[in-house]
Amino acid sequence: MTATQDFVTVSDPGEGTIRLHTPAAFEGMRKAGRLAAEVLDMLTPHVVPDAVTIDLDKLAYDYVRAAGHHSATIFYRGYSHSLCISVNHVVCHGIPSARKLKDGDIVNIDVTVVVDGWHGDTSRMYLVGDVPLKARRLVEVTYECLMRGIAAAKPGNTLGDVGHAIQSHAEANRFSVVRDFCGHGVGRLFHDAPNVVHLGKPGKGVLLRPGMFFTIEPMINSGRPDVKLLDDGWTAVTRDRSLSAQFEHSIGITDDGAEIFTGSPMGFTAPPYGA
Numbered sequence: 001m002t003a004t005q006d007f008v009t010v011s012d013p014g015e016g017t018i019r020l021h022t023p024a025a026f027e028g029m030r031k032a033g034r035l036a037a038e039v040l041d042m043l044t045p046h047v048v049p050d051a052v053t054i055d056l057d058k059l060a061y062d063y064v065r066a067a068g069h070h071s072a073t074i075f076y077r078g079y080s081h082s083l084c085i086s087v088n089h090v091v092c093h094g095i096p097s098a099r100k101l102k103d104g105d106i107v108n109i110d111v112t113v114v115v116d117g118w119h120g121d122t123s124r125m126y127l128v129g130d131v132p133l134k135a136r137r138l139v140e141v142t143y144e145c146l147m148r149g150i151a152a153a154k155p156g157n158t159l160g161d162v163g164h165a166i167q168s169h170a171e172a173n174r175f176s177v178v179r180d181f182c183g184h185g186v187g188r189l190f191h192d193a194p195n196v197v198h199l200g201k202p203g204k205g206v207l208l209r210p211g212m213f214f215t216i217e218p219m220i221n222s223g224r225p226d227v228k229l230l231d232d233g234w235t236a237v238t239r240d241r242s243l244s245a246q247f248e249h250s251i252g253i254t255d256d257g258a259e260i261f262t263g264s265p266m267g268f269t270a271p272p273y274g275a
Contacts, residue, residue, distance in 0.1 A: 007020055020212060028118035040123075049103045052100055057082050069115050072112040084096075084123075088244075089238045091221070091236040092244075102129075106125060106128070109123060110248065119250075125247060127271045138243055141173045142219075148166060150249065153208060153258040155255065159194060161203065162216065163197050179225055183214055183216045186250050214251065215250050219244055219246045248262075
């Protein structure tokens with residue numbers, strides 16, 4: 001192990017170097033995670049029919065700047081927005097635009113903020129108006145997949161246990177897990193080791209240890225798991241045009257489980273929020 005101010009490092013055969021963070025680092029992630037969750041809470045009453053996605057992005061930008069911090073995604077690999085907004089068959093990385101939300105849409109909003117060098121990364125699904133039952137069920141199961149994955153994230157388990165918890169629940173409900181994208185280590189770096197794949201076999205993969213920070217962010221499709229990238233280089237959509245849903249939390253492995261850094265201060269967990 002090599003000691004640093006915020007973490008020590010361990011080696012993993014498949015992932016290379018993984019950081020195990022200190023108690024001070026946990027406090028940094030709590031602050032970053034709270035601000036990210038506050039952004040999603042703030043947006044809740046604005047995610048309605050006829051809302052324009054670029055206007056939602058501006059609301060998030062202004063909120064983070066007013067708090068004295070900044071978005072991790074602006075200028076990240078050429079991206080120029082505070083949010084990713086993914087509607088219906090968009091799997092992830094939807095770009096805010098002049099598009100208006102419509103009654104019946106399901107929407108994922110993904111935000112990452114930087115607070116004192118720490119990254120708070122989270123996303124949440126929203127129901128726009130009167131959403132059909134099948135779409136609502138997809139959103140419900142996706143949230144359950146996230147929470148089952150987090151429940152499996154504890155010392156002595158592996159990332160295979162986490163992935164299996166997600167995959168088995170999604171497939172038991174006749175949905176599919178996207179293979180092309182995964183969760184990731186997070187902390188002072190936006191994207192770090194380990195990669196967190198949302199399917200797997202129990203007991204396989206990286207051994208979980210106290211101090212690991214990473215995101216769990218399953219993308220669940222109502223149809224096949226296949227996706228394609230649009231010409232803008234960011235937007236990923238389902239190949240069969242089926243609906244897709246995603247929830248994401250940043251977590252830290254503790255001595256006996258996992259701490260969620262990005263829980264909603266307003267108690268908004270799964271939609272409909274505040275119902």
